[in-house]
Amino acid sequence: MAVSDHVDLPTFMEGVKRRNPHQDEFVQAVQEVAEDIFDFIADKEEYHEQQILRRIAEPDRVVSFRVCWEDDNGNIRVQRGWRVQNNNAIGPYKGGIRFHPSVTESVLKFLAFEQTFKNALTGLPMGGGKGGSNFNPKGKSVREIMRFCQSFMTELYRHIGADTDVPAGDIGVGGREIGYMFGQYKRITNQFTGVLTGKGLEWGGSLIRTEATGYGAVYFLDNMLKHKGDSLDGKVAVISGSGNVATHAAEKILHLGGKPITLSDSGGFIHDPDGLTQEKIDWVKTHKTHRRGRIKDYVDAFKGATFHEGKTPWNVECDVALPCATQNELLGDDARALVANGCIAVSEGANMPSNLDAVHVFKDAKIMFAPGKAANAGGVAVSGLEMSQNSARRAWKEEELQVLLRDIMDGIHDRCLTYGEMGGGYTDYVRGANIAGFKKVADAMLAFGVV
Ligand SMILES: NC(=O)C1=CN([C@@H]2O[C@H](COP(=O)(O)OP(=O)(O)OC[C@H]3O[C@@H](n4cnc5c(N)ncnc54)[C@H](O)[C@@H]3O)[C@@H](O)[C@H]2O)C=CC1
Numbered sequence: 426m427a428v429s430d431h432v433d434l435p436t437f438m439e440g441v442k443r444r445n446p447h448q449d450e451f452v453q454a455v456q457e458v459a460e461d462i463f464d465f466i467a468d469k470e471e472y473h474e475q476q477i478l479r480r481i482a483e484p485d486r487v488v489s490f491r492v493c494w495e496d497d498n499g500n501i502r503v504q505r506g507w508r509v510q511n512n513n514a515i516g517p518y519k520g521g522i523r524f525h526p527s528v529t530e531s532v533l534k535f536l537a538f539e540q541t542f543k544n545a546l547t548g549l550p551m552g553g554g555k556g557g558s559n560f561n562p563k564g565k566s567v568r569e570i571m572r573f574c575q576s577f578m579t580e581l582y583r584h585i586g587a588d589t590d591v592p593a594g595d596i597g598v599g600g601r602e603i604g605y606m607f608g609q610y611k612r613i614t615n616q617f618t619g620v621l622t623g624k625g626l627e628w629g630g631s632l633i634r635t636e637a638t639g640y641g642a643v644y645f646l647d648n649m650l651k652h653k654g655d656s657l658d659g660k661v662a663v664i665s666g667s668g669n670v671a672t673h674a675a676e677k678i679l680h681l682g683g684k685p686i687t688l689s690d691s692g693g694f695i696h697d698p699d700g701l702t703q704e705k706i707d708w709v710k711t712h713k714t715h716r717r718g719r720i721k722d723y724v725d726a727f728k729g730a731t732f733h734e735g736k737t738p739w740n741v742e743c744d745v746a747l748p749c750a751t752q753n754e755l756l757g758d759d760a761r762a763l764v765a766n767g768c769i770a771v772s773e774g775a776n777m778p779s780n781l782d783a784v785h786v787f788k789d790a791k792i793m794f795a796p797g798k799a800a801n802a803g804g805v806a807v808s809g810l811e812m813s814q815n816s817a818r819r820a821w822k823e824e825e826l827q828v829l830l831r832d833i834m835d836g837i838h839d840r841c842l843t844y845g846e847m848g849g850g851y852t853d854y855v856r857g858a859n860i861a862g863f864k865k866v867a868d869a870m871l872a873f874g875v876v
Pocket residue numbers: 594595596597598638666667668669670671689690691692749750751752754774775776801802804805
């Protein structure tokens with residue numbers, strides 16, 4: 426055995442904590458993966474010798490930079506920006522950009538680490554990265570958003586490229602922000618390349634990228650239910666969030682015969698016992714994306730719904746649950762409430778929405794539980810397809826892309842089964858996703874030697 430802290434899980438995690446002080450989210454993400462990987466590599470000396478997990482849990486680089494911009498009143502504002510390039514063993518770094526006041530280096534490191542496994546699971550050649558800023562887009566004018574995006578890209582552009590690192594959207598970064606950043610990249614470099622995904626359809630974007638994460642999370646849920654001989658038909662779904670992922674998850678639940686009854690934002694959640702219809706979901710999309718409003722306004726627009734201030738929806742009775750807002754929004758007690766109320770399956774649309782306690786509750790109860798790195802990979806998968814279309818200077822038809830997305834989500838489900846089938850009809854999807862993702866990246870790293 427090589428001299429290392431790669432000896433057993435507690436020693437390994439002590440090292441991770443020591444090297445990453447005050448980075449709780451990052452430590453949490455590594456712990457969740459390491460719990461499964463240590464078991465898997467117990468008899469695989471090469472992975473130990475080559476310190477593969479230790480190397481994946483140390484980003485290739487973390488770039489941190491100042492972002493200065495001028496607000497509408499002429500004040501100079503200063504934010505911090507980052508790009509975490511975690512691992513490019515199987516392809517260019519790939520992962521979104523998040524603008525939210527809660528963004529820290531720890532949050533972006535956890536997201537880039539998760540992204541490395543997620544991207545491997547898609548079967549496409551993409552490494553893992555993530556970036557963002559503690560900039561708060563809430564209440565900012567369109568011009569302020571534009572100036573911030575331009576300033577952010579003025580620094581970021583030197584670290585990215587179509588074959589180097591390809592960012593996309595995430596919380597607080599949608600089509601509008603991608604437009605401003607792409608415009609600035611093009612202006613600085615004088616190049617029109619596939620350097621960002623989630624672009625507008627007129628300028629190199631892919632059909633179904635907007636829908637892909639939410640739709641994919643529901644396809645994964647559907648696959649888990651089918652694997653048990655069940656279906657989404659008639660299932661009541663509790664969903665958190667009201668952004669891109671949440672609204673498209675609600676829409677796909679509806680398409681597949683289920684009944685979504687909640688949505689939320691940081692102010693609280695709405696409960697609509699009659700169920701969200703397409704008309705109601707479209708209203709939420711417009712309200713959030715164009716009016717930039719709050720979810721509580723839903724109850725003024727639609728009778729019968731109630732708003733629960735400051736609360737999350739996990740105590741509402743349901744068959745299936747989709748956390749689609751943000752990290753650590755579903756805690757141990759929430760998981761216990763879901764299980765006690767008869768929830769049979771959880772599909773994470775968000776990244777790491779369930780904390781470790783909640784993950785253990787779901788595993789112990791042996792309900793179907795799809796971790797974000799498997800369930801929400803549809804978005805980055807279609808980003809990968811956008812990269813292919815950009816390289817080939819082509820635009821594929823919607824029908825082709827729909828088939829590819831479904832196919833990729835089926836493939837991820839199969840990969841989870843390969844390593845997650847525990848016997849007695851129970852599949853541990855966390856273990857399946859962690860090991861399948863790890864193995865692909867690890868084997869590529871072994872091929873490269875010590876770099
Ligand atoms: N957009 C994408 O393609 C992908 C997104 N994700 C993940 O999905 C989650 C949601 O992202 P998007 O829908 O894209 O972002 P978004 O900006 O469109 O929506 C975020 C939603 O989360 C809510 N939210 C934020 N902080 C919250 C808090 N503290 N409590 C309750 N609600 C809160 C916001 O109100 C909003 O409804 C994130 O975890 C993101 O990393 C994962 C894969 C791909």
